[in-house]
Amino acid sequence: MRVLGIEGTAWCASAAIHDTETDEVFIESNAYEPDSGGIHPREAAEHMSEALPEVIDTALAHAEDDADPGGIDAVAFSRGPGLGPCLRTVGTAARAVAGSLSVPLVGVNHMVAHLEIGRHRSGFEDPICLNASGANAHLLGYHDGRYRVLGETMDTGVGNAIDKFTRHVGWSHPGGPKVERAAADGEYVDLPYVVKGMDFSFSGIMSAAKDRYDEGVPVxxxxFSLQEHVFAMLTEVSERALSLTGNDQLVLGGGVGQNDRLREMLVTMCAQRGVDFYAPEPRFLRDNAGMIAVLGARMLAAGDTVPIAESAIDPNYRPDQVPVTWRGTPAP
Ligand code: ATP
Known part of the structure; x- marks a missing residue:
């Protein structure tokens, strides 16, 4: 079985082919890079409409080049959450391709895809997932047909929080990799640490980080301290999720998961608890259509397709709204 995945919730126009026979995932992506400031929804949507046709053509050409050319069994697309103008463009593209190839359409929750790619690549049966992405941050665990939100940010997503600080400093988007590089030469300064039960907050830390910078503390x-505080908070709540559920597997998802220091903290915590930890390779952590194609194939095998007339996008689509139809069905 081969599934075309299409992603474009915010900054990454991406198309992928997942071949379930070989487990190969071919990904073609084109990133939107704002000239200044952060992601502008209208500019990002314009990027989607310009870049998606090309990445989709490249992915389909890859399928044509295979030994068994032309066979696409379904089109899976990011239905939400994300920026409305971007999602509408992705939805239109996916409906058009599915219609022209006369194949079913699969509507994928982007955050569940961030989780499921780790489960798929690790082979873990039933992990807790830490999703540390740009616009989101939450712990998810499966129970009774749904991924339940065990803990989440009470305000901004973790990557967006870091990006807001770097915009203040005058660095270009995305800020996460620049903070990681600068932190290598930094020393500890005090910042707020905000965990309330299973939830956490980043906005106060960001304001304090901006204040420290304005006061003349070396960037x-x-x-360094931003990373230590924010990632320790995520690690603390991940550990509590493992402890409360008794689970002994953790997977990481989302673009902030590319950060070495976050992974180091999670590896240390999991080793101390005797928990198995898995982080997918970077191309599957940041936004990408590979994770959409992989989950799309699982959903297709479970018969979880959506008629075009009912395939509206949902910018606020939460992971716990998704009926998990595919976990009882063998992988295709
Ligand atoms: P979501 O998946 O919630 O819709 P998103 O679309 O913004 O979020 P992702 O690709 O998951 O996308 O994550 C992008 C974020 O990852 C950006 O905020 C970026 O700064 C951050 N990021 C990328 N690399 C690193 C890194 N090495 N360290 C920390 N943050 C990073």
């Missing part, structure tokens, strides 16, 4: 020190 390397602020970056």
């Amino acid at each position: 390397e020190d602020v970056c």
